[in-house]
Amino acid sequence: xxNIDQPTEMTATEGAIVQINCTYQTSGFNGxxxxxxxxxxxxxxxxxxxxxxxxxxxxxxxxLSRSKGYSYLLLKELQMKDSASYLCAVGDSNYQLxxxxxxxxxxxx
Amino acid sequence: xxxxxxxxxxxxxxxxxSVKIExxxxxxxxxxxxxxxxxxxQSLMLMATSNEGSKATYEQGVEKDxxxxxxxxxxxxxxxxxxxxxxxxxxxxxxxRGDQDYEQYFGPGTRLTVT
Numbered sequence: 001x002x003n004i005d006q007p008t009e010m011t012a013t014e015g016a017i018v019q020i021n022c023t024y025q026t027s028g029f030n031g032x033x034x035x036x037x038x039x040x041x042x043x044x045x046x047x048x049x050x051x052x053x054x055x056x057x058x059x060x061x062x063x064l065s066r067s068k069g070y071s072y073l074l075l076k077e078l079q080m081k082d083s084a085s086y087l088c089a090v091g092d093s094n095y096q097l098x099x100x101x102x103x104x105x106x107x108x109x
Numbered sequence: 110x111x112x113x114x115x116x117x118x119x120x121x122x123x124x125x126x127s128v129k130i131e132x133x134x135x136x137x138x139x140x141x142x143x144x145x146x147x148x149x150x151q152s153l154m155l156m157a158t159s160n161e162g163s164k165a166t167y168e169q170g171v172e173k174d175x176x177x178x179x180x181x182x183x184x185x186x187x188x189x190x191x192x193x194x195x196x197x198x199x200x201x202x203x204x205x206r207g208d209q210d211y212e213q214y215f216g217p218g219t220r221l222t223v224t
């Protein structure tokens with residue numbers, strides 16, 4: 001079956017670094033997406049990885065290991081506005097996105 | 110680029126009535142549009158996938174006669190919730206994808222409350 005796992009909730013301190021992990025088992029793989037979703041709003045795109053390695057984009061970086069079925073999203077210099085849910089999604093062989101349940105990130109001052 | 114709009118952003122309707130939600134891709138041609146539903150504190154749940162000019166493909170457990178989807182053009186898809194009930198109250202989000210594209214671009218969502 002198709003399965004995407006990520007932690008339900010994480011807490012971090014303003015200014016610190018946090019890593020959100022995502023593991024997946026899907027039928028086919030056409031890339032892994034990370035989206036950010038603030039409460040009551042639609043998801044917004046953060047990153048897309050299709051090859052192994054680290055993609056850096058400002059304070060956010062995303063890593064992928066296809067052989068391990070593993071990705072992480074790294075957030076640096078955390079700000080209060082980073083409090084949100086972070087959704088991991090994998091593109092399957094039919095170009096559909098299979099969604100994880102999301103990780104709620106709580107930032108404390 | 111890649112902007113998707115949704116209308117209305119919020120709607121309150123009475124039980125038994127129908128509500129139509131529009132999803133538009135403003136600056137690209139969306140060959141595929143997706144409709145999601147999200148209950149509070151839960152993840153996105155895909156309801157259906159629609160390709161322009163063809164019938165929508167519904168996910169298991171989603172009633173096609175209750176959630177009518179029309180994707181008549183490359184820039185517009187509509188979701189009609191027919192005979193709405195309070196349990197249909199939810200956050201409905203559409204997304205659109207262009208041809209040869211993996212990324213989905215999300216609309217801002219529509220919060221439906223059925224009283």
